[in-house]
Amino acid sequence: FLVIPYETTIYTGDVENAGCDCDVSLxxxxxxxxxxxxxxxxxxxxxxxGAINPFRxxxxxxGKPIKLRVKIIxxxxxxx
Numbered sequence: 001f002l003v004i005p006y007e008t009t010i011y012t013g014d015v016e017n018a019g020c021d022c023d024v025s026l027x028x029x030x031x032x033x034x035x036x037x038x039x040x041x042x043x044x045x046x047x048x049x050g051a052i053n054p055f056r057x058x059x060x061x062x063g064k065p066i067k068l069r070v071k072i073i074x075x076x077x078x079x080x
Contacts (some may be wrong), residue, residue, distance in 0.1 A: 002027045002060070008021055010024065010055070013053075018050070022047065024070060027069040028069075029065070030066055037071075
C-alpha cells in the first residue's frame with residue numbers, strides 16, 4: 001500500500017467550555033477509497049480552548065481528498 005504525507009490543522013473554539021481532554025481520530029475519504037483511522041493522542045496543550053494545532057501524518061493513498069472526518073474519542077471510551 002502506498003502511504004501519502006498529509007497535513008491538517010485543528011482549530012478549537014474560543015468560547016466558554018470549549019476544548020476537551022480526549023484523543024481525536026482522523027479518517028480521510030478520497031476518490032479511490034478511504035484511509036484507516038489515525039488517532040492523535042491527547043497531549044498537554046492540545047485541543048484546549050482557542051488552540052490551533054497543526055498535524056503531519058501519513059495515511060493510505062485515497063486519490064484526490066474529498067473529506068476528512070474528525071472524531072472525538074471521550075476518555076471513558078478509551079480501551080474499548
